[in-house]
Amino acid sequence: MKMKYWQEEIETASRETLDSLQSERLIATVKRVYEKVPMYRQRMDEAGVKPEDIKSIKDITKLPFTTKQDLRDTYPYGMFAVPMNEVVELHASSGTTGKQVVVGYTEKDVHTWGEICARALVAAGADETDFVHVSYGYGLFTGGFGLHYGAQQIGATAIPVSAGQTKRQVTILEDFGSTILCCTPSYAMTIAEAVEQAGIDAAKLPLKAGIFGAEPWTEEMRQYIEDKLKIKAYDIYGLTEVMGPGVSFTCEHQCGMHVNEDHFIIEVLDPETFEPVPDGTIGEIVFTCITKEAFPVIRYRTKDLGYVTREKCECGRTFARMSKILGRTDDMLIIRGVNVFPSQIETVLLEQGYAPNYMLIVDRVNNADTLEVQVEVTPEIFSDKAAALTSYEKKLQVAIRELLGIQAAVKLVAPNTIQRFEGKAKRVIDNRKLHD
Numbered sequence: 121m122k123m124k125y126w127q128e129e130i131e132t133a134s135r136e137t138l139d140s141l142q143s144e145r146l147i148a149t150v151k152r153v154y155e156k157v158p159m160y161r162q163r164m165d166e167a168g169v170k171p172e173d174i175k176s177i178k179d180i181t182k183l184p185f186t187t188k189q190d191l192r193d194t195y196p197y198g199m200f201a202v203p204m205n206e207v208v209e210l211h212a213s214s215g216t217t218g219k220q221v222v223v224g225y226t227e228k229d230v231h232t233w234g235e236i237c238a239r240a241l242v243a244a245g246a247d248e249t250d251f252v253h254v255s256y257g258y259g260l261f262t263g264g265f266g267l268h269y270g271a272q273q274i275g276a277t278a279i280p281v282s283a284g285q286t287k288r289q290v291t292i293l294e295d296f297g298s299t300i301l302c303c304t305p306s307y308a309m310t311i312a313e314a315v316e317q318a319g320i321d322a323a324k325l326p327l328k329a330g331i332f333g334a335e336p337w338t339e340e341m342r343q344y345i346e347d348k349l350k351i352k353a354y355d356i357y358g359l360t361e362v363m364g365p366g367v368s369f370t371c372e373h374q375c376g377m378h379v380n381e382d383h384f385i386i387e388v389l390d391p392e393t394f395e396p397v398p399d400g401t402i403g404e405i406v407f408t409c410i411t412k413e414a415f416p417v418i419r420y421r422t423k424d425l426g427y428v429t430r431e432k433c434e435c436g437r438t439f440a441r442m443s444k445i446l447g448r449t450d451d452m453l454i455i456r457g458v459n460v461f462p463s464q465i466e467t468v469l470l471e472q473g474y475a476p477n478y479m480l481i482v483d484r485v486n487n488a489d490t491l492e493v494q495v496e497v498t499p500e501i502f503s504d505k506a507a508a509l510t511s512y513e514k515k516l517q518v519a520i521r522e523l524l525g526i527q528a529a530v531k532l533v534a535p536n537t538i539q540r541f542e543g544k545a546k547r548v549i550d551n552r553k554l555h556d
């Protein structure tokens with residue numbers, strides 16, 4: 121049965137109802153973590169804040185922040201707020217540097233996780249008749265399980281394909297009749313290519329929607345994937361420390377991601393002063409978990425940049441919406457003093473008609489930063505004369521200079537020479553670190 125919402129009452133609740141629910145849950149969470157998690161107690165004591173000082177969501181700014189370093193320092197179970205015998209599942213962040221972060225879920229937490237993913241699935245048009253093809257990795261990474269639980273909660277059929285073996289993904293799409301594909305946008309691209317290479321007409325597949333996330337992707341990339349796979353593509357956001365995928369999700373209006381505010385409080389802060397910024401202003405996104413039992417984080421600094429709006433959405437959901445992630449403070453490249461996000465370059469490439477197969481190589485030569493943009497071309501262009509290729513390269517170079525004000529070396533490379541990804545893409549090689 122087609123549903124507009126998974127849980128209409130809460131997803132369309134009035135702002136007053138949401139505010140008071142958040143206040144009540146925040147008060148209870150702060151009290152609990154103060155009692156159960158030594159690090160929170162110590163931090164709050166240092167900041168001179170007592171649980172009684174938190175009387176409503178307005179008081180959230182009195183609380184200290186939590187960072188990834190705090191979670192590493194308490195590795196593996198130091199931040200758990202329940203005894204381990206109540207923890208039914210563990211996951212860990214993919215963390216490429218330093219120790220990974222371990223997070224835990226009680227039975228209720230697992231249910232909540234499924235619930236928020238069910239909301240995202242329903243917003244993408246899913247019901248119990250759907251076949252949900254999950255190509256996020258299953259394992260310690262949270263991607264696979266969240267959408268798996270969500271699909272099962274709505275009574276749909278979960279297909280836990282996991283990431284990899286792309287040819288097999290295509291066979292399953294075709295033979296099992298997958299209707300909703302869940303994976304990273306980069307992997308959706310890889311799968312779309314494999315569908316094409318198998319000589320399959322994407323329009324004839326039963327696939328109708330995709331729920332893609334776990335990495336930043338541009339609006340242009342979304343349209344590109346929609347066109348290639350002949351589906352509607354939805355964004356889903358989340359992070360291990362807060363829950364996993366499903367913290368926020370897009371509805372059919374594609375105008376930002378609705379934050380599941382009955383479970384998480386979102387704040388957007390000035391990245392330098394850490395003071396809250398007004399709605400619509402870009403800043404670092406910070407989350408507080410207000411229903412999690414095993415691993416509730418308080419004011420967790422995500423390092424993701426975006427903005428929030430509380431304007432009414434046409435879908436009827438009242439949950440605040442966050443913008444697409446514009447980048448992570450970690451991913452921002454500073455090239456000759458100019459701040460560059462890989463997503464800005466992706467936008468230029470797609471606007472100029474290239475496929476999003478590219479690599480950014482940053483280096484330092486004679487004390488000056490250099491940026492090389494390698495991008496694949498279509499076989500038709502590649503077989504053109506060298507002079508024609510150079511003119512394409514020039515055109516891209518100009519477009520990048522116009523947008524970012526920096527001179528980049530552009531190198532068009534042969535089709536299928538740039539790495540493809542099954543999970544999160546890694547499109548930046550920063551060789552400057554080698555010289556430091």
Ligand code: AMP
Pocket residue numbers: 213214215262263332333334335336337355356357358359360361364422424444445448
């Ligand atoms: P992980 O905990 O390994 O799943 O990584 C979480 C991080 O992935 C977030 O902090 C974001 O930087 C990124 N991420 C997750 N979902 C999205 C999304 N929909 N758009 C952009 N970035 C995302």
Ligand code: ZN
Pocket residue numbers: 371372373378433434435436437
């Ligand atoms: Zn909406």
